[in-house]
Amino acid sequence: MSDSAEFIATVHPYDSLPRDEQARVAGFFSRRTYAAGSRIYQFGDLLPGLYLIRSGRVQVTDRNGDSVSELGLRNSFGERGLLRDGTAVTSARAVEDSEILMLPRAEVMRLMQSYRPFARFFERGRGVAGRSTDIATLKVGELLGHRSPLACSPDTPIIDAAKMIRDAGVSSVGVTDGDRLVGLVTIRDMSHRVVAEGRDLRQAVSAVMTPDPVTLAPSALGYDVLSIMLERRIGHLPVVEDGRYVGMISQTDLTRVQAISALGLIREVAMAQAVPDLARITARIPQLLVQLVRAHQPHEVITRMITDIADAVTRRLLDMAQERLGPAPAGWLWAACGSQGRQEQTGVSDQDNCLILADGADPDDAYFRDLARWVSDGLNECGYVYCPGDMMATNPRWRQPRNVWQGYFRDWIAHPSPEAQMLASVMFDLRAIGGDAGLLADLQQDTLQMSAKNSIFVAHMVANSLKHRPPLGLIGGFATIRSGEHRHHIDMKHNGVVPVTDLARVYALQGRLTAVNTRARLQDAEARGVISGSGARELIAAYDLIQTVRLDNQADLIRAGRRPDNYLSPSDLPDLDRSHLRDAFVVVRGMQSALGHGKGMLG
Numbered sequence: 001m002s003d004s005a006e007f008i009a010t011v012h013p014y015d016s017l018p019r020d021e022q023a024r025v026a027g028f029f030s031r032r033t034y035a036a037g038s039r040i041y042q043f044g045d046l047l048p049g050l051y052l053i054r055s056g057r058v059q060v061t062d063r064n065g066d067s068v069s070e071l072g073l074r075n076s077f078g079e080r081g082l083l084r085d086g087t088a089v090t091s092a093r094a095v096e097d098s099e100i101l102m103l104p105r106a107e108v109m110r111l112m113q114s115y116r117p118f119a120r121f122f123e124r125g126r127g128v129a130g131r132s133t134d135i136a137t138l139k140v141g142e143l144l145g146h147r148s149p150l151a152c153s154p155d156t157p158i159i160d161a162a163k164m165i166r167d168a169g170v171s172s173v174g175v176t177d178g179d180r181l182v183g184l185v186t187i188r189d190m191s192h193r194v195v196a197e198g199r200d201l202r203q204a205v206s207a208v209m210t211p212d213p214v215t216l217a218p219s220a221l222g223y224d225v226l227s228i229m230l231e232r233r234i235g236h237l238p239v240v241e242d243g244r245y246v247g248m249i250s251q252t253d254l255t256r257v258q259a260i261s262a263l264g265l266i267r268e269v270a271m272a273q274a275v276p277d278l279a280r281i282t283a284r285i286p287q288l289l290v291q292l293v294r295a296h297q298p299h300e301v302i303t304r305m306i307t308d309i310a311d312a313v314t315r316r317l318l319d320m321a322q323e324r325l326g327p328a329p330a331g332w333l334w335a336a337c338g339s340q341g342r343q344e345q346t347g348v349s350d351q352d353n354c355l356i357l358a359d360g361a362d363p364d365d366a367y368f369r370d371l372a373r374w375v376s377d378g379l380n381e382c383g384y385v386y387c388p389g390d391m392m393a394t395n396p397r398w399r400q401p402r403n404v405w406q407g408y409f410r411d412w413i414a415h416p417s418p419e420a421q422m423l424a425s426v427m428f429d430l431r432a433i434g435g436d437a438g439l440l441a442d443l444q445q446d447t448l449q450m451s452a453k454n455s456i457f458v459a460h461m462v463a464n465s466l467k468h469r470p471p472l473g474l475i476g477g478f479a480t481i482r483s484g485e486h487r488h489h490i491d492m493k494h495n496g497v498v499p500v501t502d503l504a505r506v507y508a509l510q511g512r513l514t515a516v517n518t519r520a521r522l523q524d525a526e527a528r529g530v531i532s533g534s535g536a537r538e539l540i541a542a543y544d545l546i547q548t549v550r551l552d553n554q555a556d557l558i559r560a561g562r563r564p565d566n567y568l569s570p571s572d573l574p575d576l577d578r579s580h581l582r583d584a585f586v587v588v589r590g591m592q593s594a595l596g597h598g599k600g601m602l603g
Contacts, residue, residue: 056098141218183209331358349565465502470585
């Protein structure tokens with residue numbers, strides 16, 4: 001017992017326990033020896049406790065037999081299954097003669113409950129724990145509560161609509177045709193369009209309503225409400241679900257909101273008169289990132305806020321371009337792909353965009369060439385540098401009529417070459433930014449249905465999603481870059497975030513899910529049964545942790561006066577964070593292995 005106490009005093013997190021507790025816990029450990037090649041436990045076994053390597057080496061494999069990691073002295077293993085439901089989610093065998101200490105499950109759970117540092121070491125989902133519940137991160141549906149929406153028909157007399165607003169004590173009424181929202185009337189409309197213009201109060205309310213107003217879905221964030229209200233200078237936002245009018249959010253509903261600086265930047269963007277003005281605004285994004293990280297905002301809120309600024313800048317540039325060029329000769333849509341398309345931009349972002357034109361439009365028309373050049377040049381001046389792969393609307397290939405885009409997707413799906421897989425991966429993340437959003441909606445839905453039905457294409461997309469591997473080393477560490485400027489670092493984008501993004505995209509394809517954001521895709525994949533609840537929760541927790549560490553590192557670089565990037569030195573992390581990050585990569589590798597073997601963590 002004395003020997004065990006001395007040993008665990010050198011192992012984290014046992015070294016965080018009080019001395020008398022270390023001695024007590026040492027008495028619960030049992031010693032087990034395993035000859036080289038022998039099995040310690042198998043996937044699905046009931047685990048008696050938590051394992052700790054006293055000597056030797058242990059290989060951990062996933063349910064398919066693929067190696068997850070090789071562990072050595074002082075490494076723990078078996079905690080994932082032990083803390084979930086007690087059954088092993090991996091298999092373990094001794095690589096060489098090994099001495100293993102085993103702490104019974106009951107004692108592990110007691111320590112988890114009694115000592116927070118011990119619990120934090122083994123807990124998953126640091127990015128989920130303690131998530132903010134302020135209005136910016138609440139769902140619009142939560143802000144609505146159970147209030148029934150106030151509505152009237154288009155032929156309702158103005159005076160009757162005004163009485164409805166007065167009697168309900170609200171400031172607006174939705175105008176509906178059945179359940180479908182067709183317009184909006186506010187107290188301001190009554191003042192400006194009725195009283196000021198001396199209209200007949202018996203006239204139909206359709207004459208003074210705002211037709212086809214901007215709407216949001218219940219699944220949108222409170223932050224979306226704030227962003228749209230500030231950018232568009234409106235005070236009411238109808239909420240629509242599956243085409244049905246379900247409620248109204250007004251500025252009055254947001255009185256509890258504290259000022260969020262990202263919204264201030266968006267407001268300034270909307271008022272900017274020239275590209276240099278926009279550049280001065282976007283130059284403050286790095287400090288915004290630092291501020292949001294310091295406030296412990298969830299990563300998906302931080303990246304949404306940063307992306308929304310990019311969206312606002314793009315729309316303002318589109319407006320400026322149209323002021324210079326005049327009306328377009330045909331319908332068009334500016335769409336973003338990549339991280340902006342997924343609403344996942346960080347402090348390091350280039351531009352990925354395209355123009356989808358109405359059928360029959362000439363892609364070589366000087367108007368569209370000039371529009372693409374003006375906006376792309378403006379984005380570059382604002383810090384969203386030109387795409388290294390020329391994935392921009394300035395490239396004629398990515399400035400085409402809708403029917404040409406349909407041909408692109410059809411060809412990529414029918415002939416899934418490596419380039420086709422890469423392009424399809426990028427284009428599955430398209431999101432409308434400005435122009436006619438209808439040009440993308442049907443295109444995206446048709447493509448999703450077509451690709452999901454093609455098993456060969458799906459198989460190629462699965463293979464493509466496994467090309468980026470988490471940076472796990474053989475002996476319980478990280479596989480860092482071996483040479484060059486980033487030697488001894490890991491690439492948190494290509495080896496951290498991209499593997500999860502690729503997995504989520506395949507799940508969306510398999511389940512025909514329309515979400516574009518990575519986290520939303522994983523949540524939808526769980527809801528639709530594409531992946532199991534346990535698999536989804538572990539992968540989301542791993543993704544949260546990876547993204548959080550990535551943003552923390554970018555904020556640290558900015559505070560040090562350096563440009564943010566995606567390279568992290570594991571040695572710069574505390575032991576606890578380093579262990580958590582490695583465990584997150586293990587989860588991602590396991591999910592990749594399951595997908596590669598056609599299981600997708602079902603069951």
